[in-house]
Amino acid sequence: MIVTAVRVRGLRKRYGGVVAVDGIDLDIQQGEVFGLLGPNGAGKTTTVEILEGYRARDSGEVDVLGMDPGKAPNSWRDRIGVVWQSTADTPELTVAEIIGNFARYYRHPRDPGRVMEQVELTEQAGKRVHALSGGQRRRLDVALGIIGDPDLLFLDEPTTGLDPEARRRFADLIRGLAAEGTTILLTSHYLDEVETLAGRIAVIARGKIVAEGSPKTLGGRATAVSTVQWVGEDGLHTIETDTPAKAVADLYAESGEVAGLTVTRPTLEDVYLKLIGADDE
Numbered sequence: 001m002i003v004t005a006v007r008v009r010g011l012r013k014r015y016g017g018v019v020a021v022d023g024i025d026l027d028i029q030q031g032e033v034f035g036l037l038g039p040n041g042a043g044k045t046t047t048v049e050i051l052e053g054y055r056a057r058d059s060g061e062v063d064v065l066g067m068d069p070g071k072a073p074n075s076w077r078d079r080i081g082v083v084w085q086s087t088a089d090t091p092e093l094t095v096a097e098i099i100g101n102f103a104r105y106y107r108h109p110r111d112p113g114r115v116m117e118q119v120e121l122t123e124q125a126g127k128r129v130h131a132l133s134g135g136q137r138r139r140l141d142v143a144l145g146i147i148g149d150p151d152l153l154f155l156d157e158p159t160t161g162l163d164p165e166a167r168r169r170f171a172d173l174i175r176g177l178a179a180e181g182t183t184i185l186l187t188s189h190y191l192d193e194v195e196t197l198a199g200r201i202a203v204i205a206r207g208k209i210v211a212e213g214s215p216k217t218l219g220g221r222a223t224a225v226s227t228v229q230w231v232g233e234d235g236l237h238t239i240e241t242d243t244p245a246k247a248v249a250d251l252y253a254e255s256g257e258v259a260g261l262t263v264t265r266p267t268l269e270d271v272y273l274k275l276i277g278a279d280d281e
């Protein structure tokens with residue numbers, strides 16, 4: 001059964017004369033890893049803070065885990081996890097102490113030892129926060145976000161500061177949480193971060209959702225015009241076509257095998273930059 005974790009219709013928010021969120025609709029299903037991607041100032045933080053219940057909206061309908069975040073009781077907040085940027089502002093405490101302290105805020109926390117294992121901080125359990133590396137601090141932030149065993153987890157640029165290997169393991173952690181039924185909403189302006197982690201992406205620009213889809217299909221990418229190139233006796237040939245398989249078949253019928261044959265579609269980055277209007281600036 002598909003259960004909707006987040007449903008948003010016509011969400012709007014302005015700050016004085018600045019329209020931050022300009023009529024957003026969103027549907028996120030339980031167990032989905034959903035990425036909200038957009039440039040600085042697009043309206044991501046405002047949207048997420050409204051969903052978390054930390055900011056009031058001007059208009060629109062918002063339903064998060066079956067409740068309006070603006071009116072939800074503490075029992076609802078227990079089901080929400082937020083990974084803040086550097087939550088642990090008590091550098092003199094150890095990793096185990098901080099995670100243990102946070103666990104006490106929740107009625108049904110995860111086992112702190114298991115959480116330390118999941119974020120790979122078991123070896124650092126006795127270390128004070130000020131002695132952690134940037135990547136280890138980031139993993140501690142994640143530990144504090146998931147210690148309450150949330151149904152919905154908000155992650156803001158989760159892999160900033162992680163090296164490529166740690167990023168890959170982090171992606172496994174996120175997928176593992178989603179497989180257990182945790183819904184994950186991540187926000188980022190880093191395309192590669194969202195592409196690796198999210199099953200579905202919405203691109204937000206100037207307060208509006210300009211495209212939505214899987215990383216493979218976003219912005220019509222899967223069906224976008226292809227470029228076929230090859231090297232003939234007289235140099236490089238390039239054609240743009242909607243029917244690349246036919247173009248290659250025709251080429252073969254005419255010329256047989258050719259050197260340097262490639263068929264390419266726009267990369268996700270090409271599509272993204274187009275969607276956010278970066279190429280008109």
Ligand SMILES: Nc1ncnc2c1ncn2[C@@H]1O[C@H](COP(=O)(O)OP(=O)(O)OP(=O)(O)O)[C@@H](O)[C@H]1O
Pocket residue numbers: 015018019020038039040041042043044045046047189
């Ligand atoms: N508290 C506030 N008061 C006034 N304007 C604000 C406030 N918060 C955000 N804004 C404005 O609203 C717009 C959207 O900001 P928001 O922080 O939601 O974007 P964002 O996509 O999260 O950006 P970033 O990636 O830089 O964090 C921006 O123009 C921003 O300047």
